[in-house]
Every structure is written in structure tokens, then in C-alpha cells.
Amino acid sequence: MRSITVINKPNSQLNNCRRALRILSAVLPLLIISIKGHTQAVKSYGPGSRSAETKSAIGPLLDAYNVSWDTPGPSSSQSMPTGNGDIGLNVWVEPNGDLCFLIAKTDAWGAAAPGEKNSWIKAGGILMKLGKVRVSVNPNPLLDPGAKFRQILRLHDNEIVVNEGTGEKAVQLRVWVDANHPVIRVESKSAKPVIVKVTLDNWRLGAGGDTVLSKRANQVTWYHQNTDDADPHLRGIIFGGLIKGNGLVRKDDTTLQSGRAAKAQLIAIYPLTTKGLSDRKWLSQISNQAGQIGQLPLEQARQAHRQWWDQFWHRSWIFIKGDGLADSTTRGYVLQRFVTACAGRGAYPIKFNGSIFVVDNPRYQQNAKSQGRSIDADFREWGGQYWMQNTRAMYWPRLMAGDFDEMLPLFNMYKQILPDNTKQVKEFYHHGGAYFAETSPFWGGLLYMGPEVKENWTGHYFTPILELSMMMLDYYEYTGDQKFAKETLLPIASAGIQFFDQHFGRDAQGKLLLDPDNSIEMFWKVHNPAPDIAGLHAVISRLIALPDNLADGKTKADWLRFYNELPALPVGEKDGKPVLLPYTGPQTAQGRNLENPELYAVYPFRLYGLGKPDLQLAINTFNVRKFKDKGCWVQDPIQAAMLGLTDDAQAYVTFALTRKEPTLKFPAFWATGHDYAPDEDNGGNGENGLQQMLLQTDGKKIILLPAWPKGWSADFKLNAPYNTTVQGSVKNGKITNLVITPASRMADVVDVTKVN
Numbered sequence: 001m002r003s004i005t006v007i008n009k010p011n012s013q014l015n016n017c018r019r020a021l022r023i024l025s026a027v028l029p030l031l032i033i034s035i036k037g038h039t040q041a042v043k044s045y046g047p048g049s050r051s052a053e054t055k056s057a058i059g060p061l062l063d064a065y066n067v068s069w070d071t072p073g074p075s076s077s078q079s080m081p082t083g084n085g086d087i088g089l090n091v092w093v094e095p096n097g098d099l100c101f102l103i104a105k106t107d108a109w110g111a112a113a114p115g116e117k118n119s120w121i122k123a124g125g126i127l128m129k130l131g132k133v134r135v136s137v138n139p140n141p142l143l144d145p146g147a148k149f150r151q152i153l154r155l156h157d158n159e160i161v162v163n164e165g166t167g168e169k170a171v172q173l174r175v176w177v178d179a180n181h182p183v184i185r186v187e188s189k190s191a192k193p194v195i196v197k198v199t200l201d202n203w204r205l206g207a208g209g210d211t212v213l214s215k216r217a218n219q220v221t222w223y224h225q226n227t228d229d230a231d232p233h234l235r236g237i238i239f240g241g242l243i244k245g246n247g248l249v250r251k252d253d254t255t256l257q258s259g260r261a262a263k264a265q266l267i268a269i270y271p272l273t274t275k276g277l278s279d280r281k282w283l284s285q286i287s288n289q290a291g292q293i294g295q296l297p298l299e300q301a302r303q304a305h306r307q308w309w310d311q312f313w314h315r316s317w318i319f320i321k322g323d324g325l326a327d328s329t330t331r332g333y334v335l336q337r338f339v340t341a342c343a344g345r346g347a348y349p350i351k352f353n354g355s356i357f358v359v360d361n362p363r364y365q366q367n368a369k370s371q372g373r374s375i376d377a378d379f380r381e382w383g384g385q386y387w388m389q390n391t392r393a394m395y396w397p398r399l400m401a402g403d404f405d406e407m408l409p410l411f412n413m414y415k416q417i418l419p420d421n422t423k424q425v426k427e428f429y430h431h432g433g434a435y436f437a438e439t440s441p442f443w444g445g446l447l448y449m450g451p452e453v454k455e456n457w458t459g460h461y462f463t464p465i466l467e468l469s470m471m472m473l474d475y476y477e478y479t480g481d482q483k484f485a486k487e488t489l490l491p492i493a494s495a496g497i498q499f500f501d502q503h504f505g506r507d508a509q510g511k512l513l514l515d516p517d518n519s520i521e522m523f524w525k526v527h528n529p530a531p532d533i534a535g536l537h538a539v540i541s542r543l544i545a546l547p548d549n550l551a552d553g554k555t556k557a558d559w560l561r562f563y564n565e566l567p568a569l570p571v572g573e574k575d576g577k578p579v580l581l582p583y584t585g586p587q588t589a590q591g592r593n594l595e596n597p598e599l600y601a602v603y604p605f606r607l608y609g610l611g612k613p614d615l616q617l618a619i620n621t622f623n624v625r626k627f628k629d630k631g632c633w634v635q636d637p638i639q640a641a642m643l644g645l646t647d648d649a650q651a652y653v654t655f656a657l658t659r660k661e662p663t664l665k666f667p668a669f670w671a672t673g674h675d676y677a678p679d680e681d682n683g684g685n686g687e688n689g690l691q692q693m694l695l696q697t698d699g700k701k702i703i704l705l706p707a708w709p710k711g712w713s714a715d716f717k718l719n720a721p722y723n724t725t726v727q728g729s730v731k732n733g734k735i736t737n738l739v740i741t742p743a744s745r746m747a748d749v750v751d752v753t754k755v756n
Helices: 017-022 058-063 279-294 298-315 324-343 388-395 397-401 404-429 464-479 482-503 530-544 553-563 597-601 615-623 636-642 646-656 680-694 743-748
Strands: 004-007 067-069 080-083 087-093 099-110 126-138 149-154 159-164 171-177 184-201 210-212 220-225 237-244 248-252 255-258 262-275 317-321 361-364 373-375 517-519 523-526 571-574 577-580 695-698 701-704 713-720 724-731 734-741 749-751
Touching (some): 080 149, 080 159, 080 171, 087 159, 099 237, 184 220, 220 279, 317 324, 324 397, 324 680, 388 404, 388 464, 397 404, 397 464, 397 680, 404 482, 530 553, 577 615, 701 724
Antiparallel strands (some): 099 126, 149 159, 159 171, 184 255, 237 262, 361 373
16 A cells, blocks of 8 residues: 655746746757758648648558458448548448448437437437438349459548459449538449449438438438427437439439449439528528539549548658557557548537447447347437547647647537536626536536535536647647637636636635535545646646737736636655645545546646656656556556656557457447447547657647657658648657758757757
8 A cells, every 4th residue: 555645845836927937948958950951842731731841742651551341341330431521421331232321410419319218318419320321233243152342441532442343243332522512422333334223221210200301303302300399409400411413313212223224323412401490491401502512523523522631641640660560550540530530620529439430239238247239320328418538539639630620610619608608607606707517518508516516527527628728729829820819719718717716715825725626537526636726827827928919918917816826736745756646635535437637737738748847756646646547538648658658658559549449340440448439539549649759849849759669660740839840750769851840940849869
């Protein structure tokens, strides 16, 4: 049993804000890396990218990680994902040769059935599928004995190509979701003319609340409409689709078929979600959508689609060499980034518990002891609510990846939630400010959580607005987007700071007293929890450092006043070594989860790390942490990398990026863990950890190879704050071919391998 002694650590480096900001200056000797030659200026590659870089031939590098199968189906568990950021598909081929895919959309929010007993599914809406589509060809080459089959996901162009049969019987099916328009396209090509049939297979027709319009001229149109007794935030939502194609004629209300056999056929599917419109207006809007997009020349649309994805892949990359684990880790990183991009540009953030790629399962078991049952693809454990601690994992790595557009749905959701949460705080507590609940539907909302309310997992849990503010501050530093800072960052961060300032009292020394306050889900209603103290220190110091045109002197003075009232982080001893503690006072609170809240001071709030004071204190804390589980939502891969612990970081990252769900075929559909498959926070934490092993930033300082294994080589391009990109190679433990854009940022580079 370890002995624990509680110590009051002086807050010497944080007692003055301006001094606190200076701790970001280098402790490591600053080594300026010089390279021969010059930076080649070329055109910008993709949204959020910079204007000067060395363009790499990304296609051949990606081709090595295309996913290819030579055996069909038989079910959605053997599906490949694709999508355009809002519309997502799970694509597979059944043994009879039929191409099938589930259609999802980031805003297809339905309501739970009246008899639903699962409280998590009842509260927060259900992110439903739009339906399932089946494409058949006749004659079908896969029905021949020994017929060849191949299904391949081509990452660079984001298309799925299916080849069935050979020679005169060969048929090719190509599936892609247009990156620039809300349309799914399926193209068939065959050596000889074939009949193509497309069928809507929707399990919710009738009792499930979906409607198929009858006798539509050469098209299939269907929709789901939430009922009038649904939650007001879900009421009035209609989502569905329209299927059509030149040469396709109506066979029945759910089926279209070629009017005559042909060697080529195009099927177009147009999904649409509306809110507040009648079903008649929804039909008018989707008909207009189909008419306008349908007029686009196919090859022009294809080239624009491919160009978008080429630009996307040029934003950043990491390709590792060295051993089999290096290759499989690269595959996991590339595919996770791809899956995130397929779902990351829609109306709402990515769901940690399956994204828009959940599938049906005829043998689902909630746990090893429960009886198996059949579930459809609308089901996901933990329902439709957003957990900030889980959701963040997919969004932190978007910064270094340069996928800034994918962060906006997260920020916009909380921006829309803010006004009502502010009103509730005023109503409940009679003061200003706001916070975000740890678990929240997309429309937000709070429960009253006064000090007399019984403790629970997420009741007195106020941390999310601090972490979101930290992420938004990073987004601003990376992009320089002042409009975002004024309209999104500052309203949210200011409301959060005001809440903490006015909601909690002060102790005898005039310091902020956070009590009662959860130390995340781990310790309930404790005294001065470390995550909130760390978050307040980190966020307020950065707010004060913002340009004067974003925050005036009076506002900054008030922030500084509050900053100087913050308590120190709790520190104690374990085995004779100083360590951070999860909360202040005797460490007697019952642990409720499998978390290490004391390490929030490392990540996400970055008060400790390479080149910062008291690094050994943070390393001691990491080494004696209670929970060392791998995968899912654990933060250990990022925290280990930020502390320069290479072996630990490598072990956690490689585990996360190879942790495939055994019941699913796609190699980056991650295991259920504590969540639901595919487990997106598992992949996001792997991404983030790998990036932090290669590159970290501290103010303007760019730290290279802070936790990189000596046996791994790499080619990489990552993004850094102040509109900077860092591109280079790692060989034999050394950086080569380094290009920093803009070149003036070369003076800020620290190569850890040379320091050590």
C-alpha cells in the first residue's frame, strides 16, 4: 500500500499571469536547425493548408494502404466506409453478387420508440440510418462457380470499386459520395449489356415511421418524419432520399430497373434532411436538389471530387517504416483520418460510439452474460448524447492534421447550445456565465446541480467548457481566424470563466474554492479537483495573452483578478516522491471510474510537459497512476508522448491504432471497448498520440521528435500554430529534408535528438 502525504505546493510560477506566460519560454536549449537550399513556394493544397510547401506524390504512398478484399460479405459487418463528411455509407457485397449499402447522415436525428426502456437511448435522439439500398445486375457473374471477386477502397480518390467476374462476364461497380454535393453515385460498367436493378430496403417502413411515396415516375422517394409527440428539438425533422438514373424505370414503389440492358448505368441517390418544413415542402426541396445536381456533367463532378480529396491528403501525412508494427500503425492512422473525414463536415459532430458507420447485428450481446438478440443499424450503445470526454478525442488531432474544417461542427454545436445554457444558469443559480454538461444531446440543456443535490457521475461536472475553450484557443492560434475568435471562442470561454468565478466561493485566503465539484467522473463532489484548477490556469492565462483587438483592457484586468485568486494544483507524495493529486485534501473519496484526473494538468491542459517547469513531478505522477488500461477513451498515449516517455507512448499508440473490432472486417473499425463499435475515440487518441510523438508545440516553439522510437523512420507533414507546416523525414533517429513554412519559423524549431 503506497503512503500518501498531502502537501500544499506554493503556486510560484502561476501567481502572476505575465510570469506564468513566460514559463512557455524554452528550458531546453534552443537549437536552430539549418538546412541547405531554400523553401520552394508552390500553390496551396486544400482547405486550411499553407501556401508554401514541397508537394509530395501522396497517391502512391496512400495506395499501399488501400483496403482490398477478395471475398464478398456476407453482411454489413463486412462493410467498408465511405462518405463526403455529411453522408456516409457502409458498403458490402453479398455472396449472390448484390451490392448493398447503408446510408447515414450526420443530421438524421430520429426519436426513440414509445416503448424504449434504455434511458440513454430515450434521451438525446437517435442518429438513424436513412435506409439500405441494394443494387443487382443480371446476369450476375458471381453466381458462376469460381467467379473472381475484388472489392477495393481507393483512399486517394475516396471511391469503392467492386469487380465481379472476368472476360465477357465482367461487371464493375463504382460507389462514391460526391465531396462537393449531397449525392451518392453508383456506376456500373460491363463487358456485355446487363440489366441493373436498384431496390430500397428499409426496415422502418410502416410501423417504423418511414413512408415511401407511391407511383413516382421513374424514381424511388422515401422519408422518415418524427412524430408530433417527439421531443420538441426533434419534432419537425424529416430525412430521407430520392433514387433515380437515366434509363431506370419504375418497377414498383421501392424498385427501379434498367429499361433495357446496357453496358453502363449511373444511379444517383440524393439524401436530404430538413427541419420545420412540411413533407410536401421536403419533397419539393429534394426534387430541386436532384434536378440541379443531376445536370452536372459526370466527369466534371468526378474530377472536382478527386481534387478535393487530393487536397485533403496533402494537408498532412504520417508514413512510418521500420517493422510490421510500424506499418500497421501507419495503416491505422491513415484509415482513422479517412473515416473521420468521411463523417466530419456535417451539421453535427462525430458520435464517439460508432460515428455514422454503425451496422446491424443479428447476434448482439450487451455483455458476455446477456442473451443475444437482433439489432438494426439504428442502434448504438450510449445512445445519441455527446460525452465531451469521449468526443474530444476525435477533434484534438484535427489541429496537427490541418483538418480545421472538421472542427467547426463541434464548435458550432456548442455555440448554439450556449444561449439556453446561460439562461438556465441564471434561472438555477442567479448568476452569470454558463457551462456545458458532460453528457448532452445536440440541443444542450442543464439540470439543477446545487450543493444539496446527490452526487452522481456527471452532475457536478463542470470541466467541458474549459477543455472546449482550450481547443478553441488552439484553433485560433493555428488558423489566426479572428472572426472565429470574436464570434465563437470568446463568447464560450468568457461564459465559462464567468461561471466558475461567480458560482464558487472563496476560502479564508481569498482563493477560489471549488466545492462541491467532481474530479471528472472519477471522484464525486470533492474539494478543488485538479482538472478544473488546471483548466482555469491554462485557459485564463491564454485569454489574457490575446491581442487587444479581441479583448479590451477592462476584460483582461478582470480575468487577471480572477487568475490571481486561483488555488494551486494539489500535490502530495507517493513512495517518497512528489506527485500531482486528483483533488485537494485527504485522498479518501471513493473512485467511481477508471480515470487518472490528476494527469489533466498534462493533457488536455498542458501545464506540464517537455521544456516546462517541474517535468519530473508530472513524470512521477504518470508512473504511479492507478489506471493503466489501453485503448478506448484513455488519455495515456497523449500524456506519455507529452512527457517524452517514448516506450509508453509507442505501446499505447500502436495498441490503439491496431485494435480492430473482431466482429467487423474493416481494419479501422475499432473494438467496442467501453463504448460501441466502431469506437471513434479509440482511433482519435491513437492519432493524437502518434502526432505528439513526432511533434509538439509550446507557444511558438516547435519541438521535433519528442518521443520518437529510434527504430522507426518516417515521412511526415504536420501543422503547427501560426499558419505553419512542418514537413520532413526521420531516418536513423534524425530529422532530414526539413521544410518549415513559412521559413521564418525555422528559428523556433527544437530538435530533441540534438538536445539529448
